[in-house]
Amino acid sequence: MNDEYVGRRIIRMIVGSIILGFGIALAICSTQGGDAISVFSEGVSILIGTSIGNATVLFYFIWIPLAFVFYRDQLGIGTIASPVIASITLDATILYGWQTLYALPHLVAMGLGIVCIGIGLGVYVSANMGRSSYDAIIGGLSNKLGIPIWLSKSGCDVILCVIGFLLGGTVGLGPICGIICIGPVLQFTLQTITKKDQKTITT
Template sequence: MMILRLAQLNVGLFLYGFTMAMLVESTLGLDPWDVFHEGVATRVSLTFGQVVIVTGAVVLLLWIPLRQRPGIGTVLNVIVIGLAADFGIWLIVQPDDLVLRMLLLAGGVVGNGLAGALYIGAALGPGPRDGLWIGLVRLTGRSIRLWRTVIEVTVLVVGFILGGTVGVGTVLYALAIGPLVQFFLGIVPGPERASRQRRVAMISEA
């Protein structure tokens, strides 16, 4: 039912943004896009979540020449994740204890994997950042590995230069997120479960 898929989508998007906040508050390193978001946020009068929203909207505009078609999940992705991230940053008190920060990091990575599976499992459109490399792969015929690497290394380097946090969490996220999403996709409801798992496996290995 569409109403259940929409509910699953919004739960996934909210959890995705909240777990991003957990990684931010751990101060142990972020995924490449969030390094960029945090770096930009240190340079402008916007919150982290607002930068996430603005970046998502700008990236979505890049879909136009790539002839990518957004779904309702794409549009909600732009809005909900950023709002949830700001809510999480407001709610979570940044701990001084390293063990607590490590727990925040681990919980954030695992929770982000579950959130990604819920969002993908709803099958209501890719996020703007994923749609960017999907469109480039289709347009150029080059590999997923190439375009994901080019895009993520670019935003990681720019974000680091701007002051975003790169650390052990960045490496942990890169190694763990693909297998985690694939695992959770085997559990969460949604259409074409086997097909979705194969696509994530291909993306993770590319």
Template sequence: MSTLASAPTGPPSGLSDLGPIAQLRAGRLGRRLPQLYVGLVAYGVSLALMVRGDLGLAPWDVLHSGLIRHLPLTLGQAVVLMSFVVLLLWIPLREMPGLGTISNALVVGLSADATLAVLERPDAMVLRLGLMVGGVVLCGLASAMYIGAQLGRGPRDGLMTGLARRTGGSLRLVRTGIEVAVVLVGLLLGGTLGLGTVLYALAIGPLTQLWLPAWTVRLDR
């Protein structure tokens, strides 16, 4: 199966390392742009589902929840802030940004806050479990959608794919390592950890790797 982790030296299989202008000139924007923004909105919704499930946050949101204990920010605003911080780590990895990179940094946080504004925490445990599992599954699908649109990886996924390409490690191993490190920092800041955190950390890499081939748009060369 072609995945992000299948090419240890070049760009991950099926994905291209293109600059921002070349990404837009590569064609098929009628599919790629909608796929990008649907994926980004879905990603934000998935984070909010886990928050309202209240059984443990996604690893990056453990960090975000820790940050908002010390800064006057909403969860979505913390997502946006950390997105731009993570972009600084792209410099040594030589990851190529694009429209999707900046869009990710803004849209995911806005979508998460919008969903949290209309979705309440249910009392029934079965509903909370459903929100937790649904959030994890939706996040894996959303990741495959916006990465596969090839309009620039999101800040956190660019960090993941860059490390996978530079080290030759699998997507699953690299993603899991990042998530564990982020959780530890978040806990030090007072973030929230739970069953959902463990499920997300273990499942998100395999889920993204599973769905990415189907959502990777072949570009005009």
């Protein structure tokens, strides 16, 4: 494995994480609620009095022991790096770009946010630098149950939304559309990148 190949994977992981964090911020600024993890993290942030980004990092880190026990083959440097990068991007975007993002039509911001979340997840997962603990669990469940990854993610997201809502997180069109759309966008992104990588190898 040469340094150039590793470098491309690292860049892909970083870019995907930034897109993911920006997408979450867009969805939150739409006032329609973000994705399922954002709803859960917003509820936790209200509960413990911290930023949504910090609560998101805490969420991912809490799942690491479970992911390590059952799905350790999917873990790597990205397991820690990606959530941190995405959360920093999320907090920075909300802090410095709130007024601009809030000025967008709410449904447009929500739709763009959901698409960015799915694309960002697909890009950083395709880097094979290690999935986040939550995504590792989703991927592991998908493999063990023999179901598409989008179905595994949608089911887990529903559970997170319910818990987040009970903790005070915002539940509007965002989480509902996210549960329906993020999984398929993630899978489409992964398939597109995989095909492109295979074409590059064969040529």
